[in-house]
Amino acid sequence: xxxxxxxxxxxxxxxxxxxxxxxxxxxxxxxxxxxxxxxxxxxxxxxxxxxxxxxxxxxxxxxxxxxxxxxxxxxxxxxxxxxxxxxxxxxxxxxxxxxxxxxxxxxxxxxxxxxxxxxxxxxxxxxxxxxxxxxxxxxxxxxxxxxxxxxxxxxxxxxxxxxxxxxxxxxxxxxxxxx
Amino acid sequence: xxxxxxxxxxxxxxxxxxxxxxxxxxxxxxxxxxxxxxxxxxxxxxxxxxxxxxxxxxxxxxxxxxxxxxxxxxxxxxxxxxxxxxxxxxxxxxxxxxxxxxxxxxxxxxxxxxxxxxxxxxxx
Numbered sequence: 157x158x159x160x161x162x163x164x165x166x167x168x169x170x171x172x173x174x175x176x177x178x179x180x181x182x183x184x185x186x187x188x189x190x191x192x193x194x195x196x197x198x199x200x201x202x203x204x205x206x207x208x209x210x211x212x213x214x215x216x217x218x219x220x221x222x223x224x225x226x227x228x229x230x231x232x233x234x235x236x237x238x239x240x241x242x243x244x245x246x247x248x249x250x251x252x253x254x255x256x257x258x259x260x261x262x263x264x265x266x267x268x269x270x271x272x273x274x275x276x277x278x279x280x281x282x283x284x285x286x287x288x289x290x291x292x293x294x295x296x297x298x299x300x301x302x303x304x305x306x307x308x309x310x311x312x313x314x315x316x317x318x319x320x321x322x323x324x325x326x327x328x329x330x331x332x333x334x335x
Numbered sequence: 336x337x338x339x340x341x342x343x344x345x346x347x348x349x350x351x352x353x354x355x356x357x358x359x360x361x362x363x364x365x366x367x368x369x370x371x372x373x374x375x376x377x378x379x380x381x382x383x384x385x386x387x388x389x390x391x392x393x394x395x396x397x398x399x400x401x402x403x404x405x406x407x408x409x410x411x412x413x414x415x416x417x418x419x420x421x422x423x424x425x426x427x428x429x430x431x432x433x434x435x436x437x438x439x440x441x442x443x444x445x446x447x448x449x450x451x452x453x454x455x456x457x458x459x
Binding site for chain 2: 261262264265266267269270273274277298299301302305306308309312313316317320321324
């Protein structure tokens with residue numbers, strides 16, 4: 157006889173987060189496949205999902221989706237708990253905190269492009285800080301700042317544009333179908 | 336451009352701000368400017384203070400033999416050194432102000448300087 161089975165109730169919100177996180181993880185994999193001239197300079201395509209989720213479902217959902225993406229992405233790419241994982245986590249924490257603040261900017265004037273750029277700069281800022289404090293305790297790391305900030309500006313703008321386009325083309329999207 | 340229509344006025348402001356930050360970060364973090372001169376020391380004394388504009392070679396005598404230094408526009412390197420571990424040779428080209436290659440056994444050092452003086456972490 158089986159004792160009582162613990163049954164977790166799966167809400168629609170859970171399903172939605174799972175689907176969106178899957179999309180983000182997929183984009184992380186695409187990201188990792190793109191060759192990069194310098195470690196750390198990446199398009200960060202998964203942030204498009206974060207931006208769309210933030211605009212559609214709010215900050216809390218965006219935190220869930222990003223958090224799951226970092227965790228699952230690192231497991232799939234095999235750097236879970238390696239330095240790259242902590243860099244990724246720090247960048248995500250910093251950019252989510254920044255998104256939490258900047259999403260209150262008047263939407264009439266500031267679109268996802270602004271949020272994306274702010275988040276990208278916060279992302280590299282956090283990563284450089286962690287790298288300086290922990291991985292490479294030498295001011296030499298900051299020599300990379302100009303290159304990273306240029307990448308943040310370029311990719312932040314592009315990702316923000318893609319997110320804006322997606323938000324415009326999928327107006328008030330229905331539940332992600334579980335097909 | 337359909338894409339440009341997606342950018343709101345505030346976004347342009349943020350992009351401009353980002354450009355400003357990027358523009359400032361280059362001189363801020365790559366301070367010291369370009370490599371200007373190479374200072375060659377022998378036994379702690381300045382042996383030569385060379386302009387990094389012309390191409391030339393320089394042989395510096397030391398207790399073990401001759402250390403050969405090559406100067407090229409904007410960069411300098413230790414080409415050969417009689418020292419046993421060859422650290423200064425393997426450093427390759429030095430092109431940023433403040434960079435230094437020290438051939439300790441032969442008591443020769445090669446340092447790059449720029450217009451402004453840059454301190455490394457040892458000097459404070």
